[in-house]
Amino acid sequence: MISIQNISKTFTLKSKTFKALDQVNMEIAEGDIVGIIGSSGAGKSTLIRCINLLEKPDNGAIVVRGRDLTKLNASELAAERKKIGMIFQHFNLLSSRTVFENVALPLELDKANKTHIQAKVTELLKIVGLEHKADEYPKNLSGGQKQRVAIARALANDPHLLLCDEATSALDPITTQSILQLLRDINQRLRITVLLITHEMEVVKAICNHVAVIDHGQLVAKGTLENILFNNSHPIIRQFLNTKNMTIPSDFNKTLQSQQNDGLFPLVEIELNGRVAFEDLVDTIYHHYKVPYKIIRAEIEYIGKKNFGKALLQLQGNADHNADVINYFNQHKIYNSVRGYA
Ligand SMILES: Nc1ncnc2c1ncn2[C@@H]1O[C@H](COP(=O)(O)OP(=O)(O)OP(=O)(O)O)[C@@H](O)[C@H]1O
Numbered sequence: 379m380i381s382i383q384n385i386s387k388t389f390t391l392k393s394k395t396f397k398a399l400d401q402v403n404m405e406i407a408e409g410d411i412v413g414i415i416g417s418s419g420a421g422k423s424t425l426i427r428c429i430n431l432l433e434k435p436d437n438g439a440i441v442v443r444g445r446d447l448t449k450l451n452a453s454e455l456a457a458e459r460k461k462i463g464m465i466f467q468h469f470n471l472l473s474s475r476t477v478f479e480n481v482a483l484p485l486e487l488d489k490a491n492k493t494h495i496q497a498k499v500t501e502l503l504k505i506v507g508l509e510h511k512a513d514e515y516p517k518n519l520s521g522g523q524k525q526r527v528a529i530a531r532a533l534a535n536d537p538h539l540l541l542c543d544e545a546t547s548a549l550d551p552i553t554t555q556s557i558l559q560l561l562r563d564i565n566q567r568l569r570i571t572v573l574l575i576t577h578e579m580e581v582v583k584a585i586c587n588h589v590a591v592i593d594h595g596q597l598v599a600k601g602t603l604e605n606i607l608f609n610n611s612h613p614i615i616r617q618f619l620n621t622k623n624m625t626i627p628s629d630f631n632k633t634l635q636s637q638q639n640d641g642l643f644p645l646v647e648i649e650l651n652g653r654v655a656f657e658d659l660v661d662t663i664y665h666h667y668k669v670p671y672k673i674i675r676a677e678i679e680y681i682g683k684k685n686f687g688k689a690l691l692q693l694q695g696n697a698d699h700n701a702d703v704i705n706y707f708n709q710h711k712i713y714n715s716v717r718g719y720a
Pocket residue numbers: 389390391396398416417418419420421422423424425577
């Protein structure tokens with residue numbers, strides 16, 4: 379268990395002070411994969427760096443497995459830090475060392491013997507799928523491979539916690555997915571708690587079971603991914619959700635009008651928030667409100683047992699019945715907007 383208790387951090391630059399973290403409280407259970415999401419400058423990196431005391435918080439406690447890291451002396455802190463791995467956006471590998479030597483570095487610093495280093499590095503390179511690259515130098519690796527080396531290095535001292543600072547931000551989408559899968563695999567196989575910071579909701583959705591949202595140095599929301607998406611009216615959360623309008627297919631767009639006229643039906647875009655299953659929603663529209671409909675587009679995903687996403691529906695009932703359906707959306711806090719009539 380990691381308990382972040384009332385952490386604040388102020389930076390001073392040219393006699394100006396800036397509060398990067400403001401009384402942040404957070405509990406992280408062992409085995410969780412927690413995503414910390416926030417805009418640029420929100421304080422994500424500062425928070426993650428406070429957890430292993432790369433930044434010393436102004437006040438508050440960082441309690442890791444029962445010990446408050448802010449109260450430890452230098453050698454005690456060094457010992458605790460060994461059990462907290464960290465990876466970075468730009469990998470931070472040593473270019474003059476081979477893949478094997480990069481991964482071996484923490485073990486060498488720890489004065490491990492050669493036999494142990496050989497066995498451990500071989501095992502770690504196997505976990506990250508890079509046994510065949512042991513003798514390569516970082517310059518000959520792809521971004522994804524470099525991050526795998528960095529992950530292997532971060533695991534060298536058998537950490538219980540892995541901190542990931544924008545670990546996939548420099549990678550393309552496919553490589554991002556493979557690194558996220560590797561992190562999930564490590565979390566499950568090695569029972570390592572993972573804390574990752576990102577500005578991408580897709581990263582959070584891909585692997586995190588808990589989410590914390592940080593804005594201007596304050597924790598503005600935290601909970602399971604399902605809960606965060608369920609209570610999605612917070613402006614910062616909305617900023618991270620795909621709130622762009624759906625594209626209306628060209629056949630509908632051609633005849634789209636802004637006013638209701640005879641023979642035209644409203645195109646209603648809805649945002650599913652987990653309160654109503656899409657299957658039940660369309661069933662209600664048809665059977666309860668007796669409104670025929672067309673599903674023009676739908677981008678729906680299940681997270682846990684709840685569905686989220688968007689759909690564009692054409693309601694083909696009479697004006698009163700269509701209005702009843704829209705009222706039903708409003709009652710269930712389903713964001714909706716009439717995009718036009720076609
Ligand atoms: N060492 C420092 N000295 C002065 N100000 C700092 C320092 N580190 C961070 N800050 C400031 O603290 C604020 C939070 O920075 P931080 O890097 O934690 O944000 P972030 O959410 O990780 O942003 P990004 O996603 O852009 O990396 C920013 O305004 C930043 O300029």
